[in-house]
Amino acid sequence: MLDIENVHKTFHAGTAHEVRALQGLSVHIDEGSFTVVIGTNGSGKSTLLNAVAGTFFVDTGQVRIDGQDVTRWPECRRASLLGRVFQNPFSGTAPNLSIAENLALASRRGARRGLGPVISARLRRRMGEVVSQLKMGLEDRLDTPIGTLSGGQRQALTLLMATWQKPRLLLLDEHTAALDPKSAEQVVALSEQVISRDHLTTLMVTHSMQQAARLGDRLVMMHQGKVLLNLGGAQKKRVRPEELLARFEEVRRSDLLDESAAEMLARCYV
Numbered sequence: 001m002l003d004i005e006n007v008h009k010t011f012h013a014g015t016a017h018e019v020r021a022l023q024g025l026s027v028h029i030d031e032g033s034f035t036v037v038i039g040t041n042g043s044g045k046s047t048l049l050n051a052v053a054g055t056f057f058v059d060t061g062q063v064r065i066d067g068q069d070v071t072r073w074p075e076c077r078r079a080s081l082l083g084r085v086f087q088n089p090f091s092g093t094a095p096n097l098s099i100a101e102n103l104a105l106a107s108r109r110g111a112r113r114g115l116g117p118v119i120s121a122r123l124r125r126r127m128g129e130v131v132s133q134l135k136m137g138l139e140d141r142l143d144t145p146i147g148t149l150s151g152g153q154r155q156a157l158t159l160l161m162a163t164w165q166k167p168r169l170l171l172l173d174e175h176t177a178a179l180d181p182k183s184a185e186q187v188v189a190l191s192e193q194v195i196s197r198d199h200l201t202t203l204m205v206t207h208s209m210q211q212a213a214r215l216g217d218r219l220v221m222m223h224q225g226k227v228l229l230n231l232g233g234a235q236k237k238r239v240r241p242e243e244l245l246a247r248f249e250e251v252r253r254s255d256l257l258d259e260s261a262a263e264m265l266a267r268c269y270v
């Protein structure tokens, strides 16, 4: 469903600030798969999601969605296929618009004309039904500006918006990281519910090893812009948070070794 083939992306190439964020990344995601992506800070997880969404063009390699080569599609063209939720509850919704207005925008995603003058009674009824499933009491506050809600409430609504029109691919980038534990749990439960109900092919980035072990049917661990570990089927089911932590420790140690080797080499050549 999603094929990423030998993708490279370097930021600020040829300058002192050069960062090789993706270095020959290849990964294949099946239709309907819920894939969890983990990796140390700076390993390229968000860059991977951005490469899929078309936030920038990759330097080399190919991105295919449903067999279509979208590598050179601009972000706005890919947006019709994607739903996205970011870490920050403040992105993804318009703070001055009400819950109903935000949901109306989501319901018109991909439509050619702008927001209509009124929200139909039918749409408003559906909003009430969907929002009441959150059990956050927001169905009675459809006219409240989204900017006045808590982070957890906003993130739950952002998720509803991102999935209102079943996207071909759902991209979640640490979407519960900024929430308190209880709200994070609620948003995770909502994510699981929507993903399994609508069979959404999903890529979810997380730093929580508990989430990584428990959620999804595939686990991808990134390191230095490449896939270090890719577990599916029984291997994914078996994996425990402690094993993942041990892997992280291994990676960290080999990075330190790399660093000290590089330092030694640098000293040798002074």
Ligand SMILES: Nc1ncnc2c1ncn2[C@@H]1O[C@H](COP(=O)(O)OP(=O)(O)OP(=O)(O)O)[C@@H](O)[C@H]1O
Residues within 6 Å of the ligand: 011, 012, 019, 020, 021, 039, 040, 041, 042, 043, 044, 045, 046, 047, 048
């Ligand atoms: N737009 C950009 N311009 C310059 N450098 C960037 C840009 N986006 C990412 N990078 C750099 O690319 C590398 C990979 O970043 P990325 O955000 O993908 O990491 P990450 O795995 O998501 O990390 P984290 O867990 O901290 O979110 C980092 O060194 C980052 O500074």
Ligand SMILES: [Mg+2]
Residues within 6 Å of the ligand: 045, 046, 047
């Ligand atoms: Mg990131």
